[in-house]
Amino acid sequence: MLRYILRRIFYMIITLFIIATVTFFLMKLLPGSPLSAENKLSESQREVVLEKYGLNDPIPVQYVNYMTGLVRGDLGISFHFDNTPVTDILINRMPPSMVLGGQALIFGTIAGILFGLIAAIYHNGWLDYTSTVIAVLGTSIPSFVFAGLLQWYLANEWGLFPVALWGTYAHTVLPTIALAIFPMATAARFTRTEMLEVLGSDYITTARAKGVTESGIIFKHGLRNSLIPLVTVMGPMAVSLMTGTLVIEKIFAVPGIGEQFVSSIEVLDYPTIMGTTLLFSVLFIVILLVIDILYGLIDPRIRLTGGGR
Amino acid sequence: MNEKLLEIKNLKTSFRIEDQYYAAVDDVSLTVNENEVLAIVGESGCGKSALAFSLMRLHNRAKIEGDILFKGDDVTNYSAGQVNKLRGNEMSMIFQDPLTALNPLMKIGDQIGEVLLLHKGKFSNLNRKQKAISLLDKVGIARPEHVYEQFPHELSGGMRQRVVIAIAIANDPEVLIADEPTTALDATIQSQILDLLNELKENMNAGIILITHDLGVVAEMADRVAVMYAGQIVEVADVHALFGMPQHPYTRSLLSSVPNAESVDSKLHVIQGIVPSLKNLTREGCRFRSRIPWIDESVHEKSPELHEISPNHFVRCTCYKNFYFPDEKKEDKRHGIS
Numbered sequence: 130m131l132r133y134i135l136r137r138i139f140y141m142i143i144t145l146f147i148i149a150t151v152t153f154f155l156m157k158l159l160p161g162s163p164l165s166a167e168n169k170l171s172e173s174q175r176e177v178v179l180e181k182y183g184l185n186d187p188i189p190v191q192y193v194n195y196m197t198g199l200v201r202g203d204l205g206i207s208f209h210f211d212n213t214p215v216t217d218i219l220i221n222r223m224p225p226s227m228v229l230g231g232q233a234l235i236f237g238t239i240a241g242i243l244f245g246l247i248a249a250i251y252h253n254g255w256l257d258y259t260s261t262v263i264a265v266l267g268t269s270i271p272s273f274v275f276a277g278l279l280q281w282y283l284a285n286e287w288g289l290f291p292v293a294l295w296g297t298y299a300h301t302v303l304p305t306i307a308l309a310i311f312p313m314a315t316a317a318r319f320t321r322t323e324m325l326e327v328l329g330s331d332y333i334t335t336a337r338a339k340g341v342t343e344s345g346i347i348f349k350h351g352l353r354n355s356l357i358p359l360v361t362v363m364g365p366m367a368v369s370l371m372t373g374t375l376v377i378e379k380i381f382a383v384p385g386i387g388e389q390f391v392s393s394i395e396v397l398d399y400p401t402i403m404g405t406t407l408l409f410s411v412l413f414i415v416i417l418l419v420i421d422i423l424y425g426l427i428d429p430r431i432r433l434t435g436g437g438r
Numbered sequence: 439m440n441e442k443l444l445e446i447k448n449l450k451t452s453f454r455i456e457d458q459y460y461a462a463v464d465d466v467s468l469t470v471n472e473n474e475v476l477a478i479v480g481e482s483g484c485g486k487s488a489l490a491f492s493l494m495r496l497h498n499r500a501k502i503e504g505d506i507l508f509k510g511d512d513v514t515n516y517s518a519g520q521v522n523k524l525r526g527n528e529m530s531m532i533f534q535d536p537l538t539a540l541n542p543l544m545k546i547g548d549q550i551g552e553v554l555l556l557h558k559g560k561f562s563n564l565n566r567k568q569k570a571i572s573l574l575d576k577v578g579i580a581r582p583e584h585v586y587e588q589f590p591h592e593l594s595g596g597m598r599q600r601v602v603i604a605i606a607i608a609n610d611p612e613v614l615i616a617d618e619p620t621t622a623l624d625a626t627i628q629s630q631i632l633d634l635l636n637e638l639k640e641n642m643n644a645g646i647i648l649i650t651h652d653l654g655v656v657a658e659m660a661d662r663v664a665v666m667y668a669g670q671i672v673e674v675a676d677v678h679a680l681f682g683m684p685q686h687p688y689t690r691s692l693l694s695s696v697p698n699a700e701s702v703d704s705k706l707h708v709i710q711g712i713v714p715s716l717k718n719l720t721r722e723g724c725r726f727r728s729r730i731p732w733i734d735e736s737v738h739e740k741s742p743e744l745h746e747i748s749p750n751h752f753v754r755c756t757c758y759k760n761f762y763f764p765d766e767k768k769e770d771k772r773h774g775i776s
């Protein structure tokens with residue numbers, strides 16, 4: 130197991146190196162210059178700024194400089210945002226997104242599994258239809274619609290939670306709910322389908338023939354078997370939730386990484402773009418590793434040997 | 439023959455296909471006695487599994503009519519709780535496909551332990567483990583302590599079937615239903631599993647229902663045989679009577695299809711065709727006549743009944759008297775009645 134993880138970490142470093150390289154050159158292909166928004170600068174001032182950020186060097190030199198910094202753990206300083214070091218930007222902006230995404234993932238998944246279970250147990254009954262409708266709505270209606278409704282009713286009308294901004298735990302409630310709806314609907318759909326399939330399988334018949342009660346069938350034999358495919362879907366979803374969503378962060382005025390990332394692309398703030406991309410990649414790779422380890426824990430048929438992916 | 443363990447009376451199991459119910463088991467009456475192996479034979483699709491699942495109440499969407507008396511108690515009226523107490527305890531079942539019959543995520547030991555825990559809660563954890571290991575040993579698994587800790591995917595098909603059998607016999611059932619326990623296994627493993635069942639049969643007092651389409655298996659294990667065709671019993675007899683004096687044309691055809699049967703021209707006496715699907719099955723009149731078109735229409739009965747032609751030998755219809763295979767002369771009816 131340890132061997133396996135070490136091996137995976139080794140691959141992870143290689144992957145990150147490749148991602149950094151590809152992102153670096155792709156980013157340079159973006160049209161425009163980091164200074165194109167700064168019209169007030171004179172020609173000579175421009176030169177000074179370009180020189181200061183090393184942007185006058187040939188691109189390969191810039192690349193080598195960046196990678197050398199990266200190896201030393203230096204992500205550079207932002208061209209904008211008051212020349213803050215990129216590391217500080219990430220440290221400030223990541224937590225709100227992680228908190229929202231993490232909460233949404235946990236609550237959404239748990240609620241989704243429950244809905245899916247109920248739907249499967251009462252297959253073709255009204256509870257099944259109701260939860261199927263909820264699942265379809267949850268996956269097809271965009272999250273900003275829910276966000277708006279939540280703000281209007283729970284915050285404005287009934288005053289239960291703050292409308293927006295960041296600070297106390299209460300501030301996290303509405304954006305978490307808005308974010309949780311999609312994972313919830315997805316988990317519900319998967320759980321229902323899988324559970325129905327599992328309930329029709331031979332080993333469930335064997336369990337019934339042993340005298341296992343209906344709740345034992347569902348929770349002891351059925352649930353674990355039907356969670357396996359869910360783990361696969363929820364992994365990438367976890368990443369997209371925790372890397373912040375622009376829409377939700379904008380609507381609830383959350384100082385998260387999603388919003389930051391988008392504005393850094395708009396102004397071609399190269400070091401911030403690179404730093405954020407690399408951070409997201411690390412997150413993604415780590416979550417993939419966690420999923421594989423989870424898989425191994427749930428399913429004994431999967432062996433974690435050093436083979437890698 | 440000893441006491442009646444299971445009495446099946448006019449059992450009818452119907453499945454719903456597009457708004458209508460079609461009987462897959464149609465008016466079946468059978469008795470299983472203590473210490474007896476009743477074989478049920480018939481082609482694939484004739485309703486053997488549907489019958490077995492009805493006895494264990496394992497169908498989740500089927501209409502079941504008729505009575506199933508377990509030691510005089512009608513289990514068709516049982517509540518879910520009562521059924522759960524019966525299953526895996528007094529009545530248990532072995533399934534056809536050992537590769538899918540075990541929960542892939544549970545250790546073998548836990549799957550055996552579960553059935554012990556469910557019914558004999560008095561076992562302590564340690565005793566339960568010992569009991570499970572002794573069961574594994576009983577079904578002929580080498581290194582039972584090791585297998586106890588393994589998962590199904592680590593075992594071969596034959597081993598898994600032994601585990602399924604261990605689960606089924608864990609609580610010394612009075613009725614054991616084996617639904618084609620060897621069909622999915624290759625020949626050598628098949629005979630090993632049959633030997634095991636034979637051995638267990640000697641030491642159990644159970645009534646065993648052995649479902650198979652393999653007459654070799656029947657000859658080796660059964661005391662009595664019921665032949666099923668299209669959801670109905672067409673012949674029931676003592677195993678010697680059935681092999682010695684098969685009466686119904688379908689039984690005779692089945693016997694002729696066994697390789698190495700004594701009869702030289704046996705291959706000629708296999709009736710071609712398949713069991714019709716549930717929806718397309720003619721329910722009026724005899725279900726078998728379409729497979730023997732050379733028999734004169736006038737000899738068929740309107741609704742053939744089971745007749746007791748000699749003590750404990752039942753045959754559906756009277757026309758076995760008029761039946762002949764295409765190559766036999768009409769008058770020549772010595773076949774099978776040696």
Ligand SMILES: Nc1ncnc2c1ncn2[C@@H]1O[C@H](COP(=O)(O)OP(=O)(O)O)[C@@H](O)[C@H]1O
Pocket residue numbers: 453454462480481482483484485486487488489714715716
């Ligand atoms: N759950 C079900 N729903 C509808 N039809 C079924 C179901 N189970 C079995 N059947 C049909 O009932 C007939 C008998 O099937 P089965 O009992 O499995 O046959 P056997 O075990 O003798 O091969 C077949 O025609 C089969 O298609």
Ligand code: SF4
Pocket residue numbers: 687724725726727728730737738739742754755756757758
């Ligand atoms: S003789 Fe009887 S059993 Fe044979 S096909 Fe005719 S009606 Fe059916």
Ligand SMILES: [Mg+2]
Pocket residue numbers: 483486487488617618
């Ligand atoms: Mg079958």
